[in-house]
Amino acid sequence: MSIKGVVAFEKKGSLKYILHEMKPRGKMLTPFNIISIPIIILGLVILVIRFVKGLGAVTNLSQDYPWGFWIGFDVVTGVAFAAGAYIITFVVYVMRVEKYHSIAKITVLNGFLAYVFYAGALILDLGKPWNIVNPIIGNSFGYNSVLFLVAWHFLLYMMAQLIEFFPVTAEWLGWKKVKRFMSTLTLGAVIFGITLSLLHQSGLGALFMMAKPKIHPLWYSEFIPLLFLTSSIPAGLSMIIFESTISHRVFRDIIDHNSHTPFEDIIIGLGKGAAISLFIYYFFKAIIFIHGRHWSLITDWWGVWYFIEVFGFVLLPCIMYANGVKSRNLGLIRSAAVITMIGIIINRLNISVITFNWNTPVKYFPSWMEIVVTLMIIFIEIWVLRWVVTRMNVFNYEDSH
Amino acid sequence: MNRRNFLKAIGAGLFSFSDEEAAAGTKNIKKEFIGVLTDTTRCIGCRSCEIACGKTHNLLVPDVEKDNALEKERSTSERQRTVVNRYKTEKGIFYVKKQCMHCWQPACSSACLTNAMLKTREGPIIWRSNMCMGCRFCMVSCPFNIPKFEYNKWNPNIVKCDMCWDRLQAGKQPACVEACPTGALIFGMKKDLMEIARTRIYRYPHKYVHQIYGENEVGGTGWLYLAAVPFEQLGFRTDLGNLPYPEYTKEFLYAVPAVILVVPPLLYGLSLLTENDKEDKL
Ligand code: SF4
Ligand code: SF4
Numbered sequence A: 001m002s003i004k005g006v007v008a009f010e011k012k013g014s015l016k017y018i019l020h021e022m023k024p025r026g027k028m029l030t031p032f033n034i035i036s037i038p039i040i041i042l043g044l045v046i047l048v049i050r051f052v053k054g055l056g057a058v059t060n061l062s063q064d065y066p067w068g069f070w071i072g073f074d075v076v077t078g079v080a081f082a083a084g085a086y087i088i089t090f091v092v093y094v095m096r097v098e099k100y101h102s103i104a105k106i107t108v109l110n111g112f113l114a115y116v117f118y119a120g121a122l123i124l125d126l127g128k129p130w131n132i133v134n135p136i137i138g139n140s141f142g143y144n145s146v147l148f149l150v151a152w153h154f155l156l157y158m159m160a161q162l163i164e165f166f167p168v169t170a171e172w173l174g175w176k177k178v179k180r181f182m183s184t185l186t187l188g189a190v191i192f193g194i195t196l197s198l199l200h201q202s203g204l205g206a207l208f209m210m211a212k213p214k215i216h217p218l219w220y221s222e223f224i225p226l227l228f229l230t231s232s233i234p235a236g237l238s239m240i241i242f243e244s245t246i247s248h249r250v251f252r253d254i255i256d257h258n259s260h261t262p263f264e265d266i267i268i269g270l271g272k273g274a275a276i277s278l279f280i281y282y283f284f285k286a287i288i289f290i291h292g293r294h295w296s297l298i299t300d301w302w303g304v305w306y307f308i309e310v311f312g313f314v315l316l317p318c319i320m321y322a323n324g325v326k327s328r329n330l331g332l333i334r335s336a337a338v339i340t341m342i343g344i345i346i347n348r349l350n351i352s353v354i355t356f357n358w359n360t361p362v363k364y365f366p367s368w369m370e371i372v373v374t375l376m377i378i379f380i381e382i383w384v385l386r387w388v389v390t391r392m393n394v395f396n397y398e399d400s401h
Numbered sequence B: 001m002n003r004r005n006f007l008k009a010i011g012a013g014l015f016s017f018s019d020e021e022a023a024a025g026t027k028n029i030k031k032e033f034i035g036v037l038t039d040t041t042r043c044i045g046c047r048s049c050e051i052a053c054g055k056t057h058n059l060l061v062p063d064v065e066k067d068n069a070l071e072k073e074r075s076t077s078e079r080q081r082t083v084v085n086r087y088k089t090e091k092g093i094f095y096v097k098k099q100c101m102h103c104w105q106p107a108c109s110s111a112c113l114t115n116a117m118l119k120t121r122e123g124p125i126i127w128r129s130n131m132c133m134g135c136r137f138c139m140v141s142c143p144f145n146i147p148k149f150e151y152n153k154w155n156p157n158i159v160k161c162d163m164c165w166d167r168l169q170a171g172k173q174p175a176c177v178e179a180c181p182t183g184a185l186i187f188g189m190k191k192d193l194m195e196i197a198r199t200r201i202y203r204y205p206h207k208y209v210h211q212i213y214g215e216n217e218v219g220g221t222g223w224l225y226l227a228a229v230p231f232e233q234l235g236f237r238t239d240l241g242n243l244p245y246p247e248y249t250k251e252f253l254y255a256v257p258a259v260i261l262v263v264p265p266l267l268y269g270l271s272l273l274t275e276n277d278k279e280d281k282l
Helices: A003-022 A031-053 A069-081 A084-094 A098-119 A121-125 A129-137 A146-173 A176-184 A186-206 A224-250 A263-291 A301-326 A330-354 A368-389 B003-015 B020-028 B048-056 B107-111 B137-141 B165-169 B175-179 B190-203 B247-281
Strands: B034-039 B083-089 B092-098 B117-119 B125-127 B185-189 B223-226
Touching: A031 A368, A069 A098, A069 A121, A069 A186, A069 A224, A069 A330, A069 A368, A084 A098, A084 A186, A084 A224, A084 B247, A098 A121, A098 A146, A098 A224, A098 A263, A098 A368, A121 A129, A121 A368, A129 A146, A146 A176, A146 A186, A146 B247, A176 A186, A186 A224, A186 B247, A224 A263, A224 A330, A263 A301, A263 A330, A301 A330, B034 B190, B048 B083, B048 B175, B107 B117, B107 B137, B175 B185, B185 B190, B190 B223
Parallel strands: B034 B223
Antiparallel strands: B034 B185, B083 B092, B117 B125
């Protein structure tokens, strides 16, 4: 917190300080604002229509496609990208690899916001969202439901992340004692959070286990949960690489450049992790393919599409990562990150939407309104993220000790 | 909610099925339950069942004289819990009534995170509006694509046959069974229906294919079908397998408590190790 901030805080008390901090800072007319504000407003209008007239008024969902883009992309893909938080907290707080300490806070923040917004998007998709209290307060539990497990884990995991991140907020508010106390909870929250993540990352895959007759057999396998879990690692790491590349441009002046490890080393380390985890993922995919005797299935366009996904978006970025790490080529690593991310999007959508109902003539494509709402969610998340990082000490490593 | 329930809630959130009720699970559900036998060789395609269903549940009452609905294959919809389709087969034209199969171990209710979709002791699967949150996971999971959703309402319902649960409570038969003029639908205990079906096949071995759809499909269903031609020709999926659908997620759900018991201590141990490492180095 800046000196001015401390003074303001002590003078006015924390509530006033927070109100003061709510005011936007910096230029309003940036290109990002000019694009995002109209989309956010449009998205909100669409949501009003959605809640007044029903889901059918704004989405292309149908009796054959009960789940579409909001679930397939926002929730299922969004949560995979948020996996970075559990990986980094594992490396930093459990394995105590100091090298990555400087990105721990920002990654946890990113993860937390991703859960709030992308897992939260689930609520927009509910026909009767007010009844969400039933499975939460214990009015009515569907113990055997995978979705029950996933939804609860989302909630608990958000709390764990809040605890992990709270020291930073306490520091911002100048609550020294609170900060010290909350810091002692970090390890517990981290361990709890990793356990939950392992379960709900795979749980998202388990959601589709009973859709066996509907998903193309090249994508359906009893190991979907395992595949979702393994692929969440490269997904999360690639997201960190992608995000940190952007934030290092955008937030250049608030990032602490004196942290112990040069930024380059961190990216290369993450790239190495991504290469290894992608290879394991690829290996699992190959085993499942061979074990399932899927050779007869690859003769049509679905087969081509399958190979595009596996070779073009799993094996290729894996090789790119490996080479990028070897030759310390950051550009190559970053391209690999982008390709991996596209591959994850393709994979999650293949299972949840694209190959869903492959054997029937009905098709689904998201309506423009579904896409606008998704963009709205992404933009609001970025707004909140920007608000937090320009106020709290997220990038600066030294102060948090 | 009292403390015990709360702890149960937390436990359930973590373990998802740690409650006795759930752990006992489907084992408690008697294999004996009520159902309906449809003899497709007796159905004349009059669609009286569709009309009766629409009237009973305040849904669409089709104008069977004029709507030409048999021209194309239909599915149940948010306005019709049951529909009759016409199939041209090697042995001529047949009509098949379609509705919820009332599975012995239903995918829909094991998918439902609020228990809104409920397997009753007696057999029918019912849906309860005040609990459902409209997530449509039941629709994703049902192998027969039966539950339908009202996409164009602010307060939408899931629409699905409940075997006329309210009428059953009042001691009546399902409306469609009562309305059927040819006796193509018979209501009763599954074991009795199986008996009738087997007898018919035994007596007229050339008239029927020697299979009762629903005997073992997806673990067995309450609604059963007899037919004169292979079921594929009548719009049935015969590739669904005999495993009850909830089994497909069991393995995952069983792994959950193990992960919760094993992973945290493991992580904690690791963190202690790495801490010691550091002290050694210093
Ligand atoms: S047919 Fe579908 S809706 Fe009916 S009980 Fe079986 S799974 Fe549930
Ligand atoms: S839509 Fe309703 S009945 Fe179906 S699974 Fe969700 S909560 Fe249960």
